[in-house]
Amino acid sequence: METLTVDRIVTLNVDVQNDFCPGGALAVTDGDEVITPLNALNDFTRENGGIVVASGDQHPQETPHFGPDAWPVHCVAGTEGAELHKDLNILPTDIIVDKGMGQTDGYSAFEGITRQGETLESLVAPHGRERVALLIGGLATDYCVKNSAIDATKVPQGEGRLYVLVIEDAMRAVNLQPTDGEEAIKEMEAAGARMVESVDILTGRALELAK
Numbered sequence: 358m359e360t361l362t363v364d365r366i367v368t369l370n371v372d373v374q375n376d377f378c379p380g381g382a383l384a385v386t387d388g389d390e391v392i393t394p395l396n397a398l399n400d401f402t403r404e405n406g407g408i409v410v411a412s413g414d415q416h417p418q419e420t421p422h423f424g425p426d427a428w429p430v431h432c433v434a435g436t437e438g439a440e441l442h443k444d445l446n447i448l449p450t451d452i453i454v455d456k457g458m459g460q461t462d463g464y465s466a467f468e469g470i471t472r473q474g475e476t477l478e479s480l481v482a483p484h485g486r487e488r489v490a491l492l493i494g495g496l497a498t499d500y501c502v503k504n505s506a507i508d509a510t511k512v513p514q515g516e517g518r519l520y521v522l523v524i525e526d527a528m529r530a531v532n533l534q535p536t537d538g539e540e541a542i543k544e545m546e547a548a549g550a551r552m553v554e555s556v557d558i559l560t561g562r563a564l565e566l567a568k
């Protein structure tokens with residue numbers, strides 16, 4: 358495995374919300390199993406001076422995103438289902454990205470806006486020759502993780518580099534079709550994202566901070 362040397366780490370926790378976890382309105386099978394690896398990556402990121410971001414659907418009551426030909430009602434803003442899972446390690450100093458507030462699907466966290474009014478792109482785009490690692494995990498592999506990762510590969514890098522690392526053990530798929538998760542991984546790789554395991558990050562095999 359190639360060890361990437363980077364100047365900064367950003368970790369994106371995609372939509373680890375109650376409605377996508379077991380018992381929720383649009384539960385992803387074993388969705389809560391992403392929490393343990395994400396929590397470890399969030400600690401790692403903060404210890405290395407990086408930025409932890411958590412995105413979430415914040416849908417209106419009525420949207421074309423809900424319906425018989427779309428999705429069951431989920432993550433309506435202000436409801437418990439839209440809250441982040443209580444076990445996810447997100448601190449008040451971390452960044453929250455709200456998405457899906459309008460009449461669109463809002464699958465990608467790059468379509469959202471931080472509570473400080475910034476775009477996710479502005480947080481991850483390299484400054485000058487900076488090398489940035491964006492770690493992505495969460496729910497669900499075949500929708501919001503996939504769309505976020507593919508959008509991340511399109512962020513202008515200028516003279517720097519933005520490495521998009523998708524954490525395979527920190528995401529789970531909806532799998533309306535049984536192979537959707539596998540197909541999503543192929544699409545993310547084709548776009549330029551790299552698949553890694555959380556242990557590869559935590560042990561320094563995949564990533565090292567520049568001195």
Ligand SMILES: [Zn+2]
Pocket residue numbers: 414416422431432457462
């Ligand atoms: Zn949604």
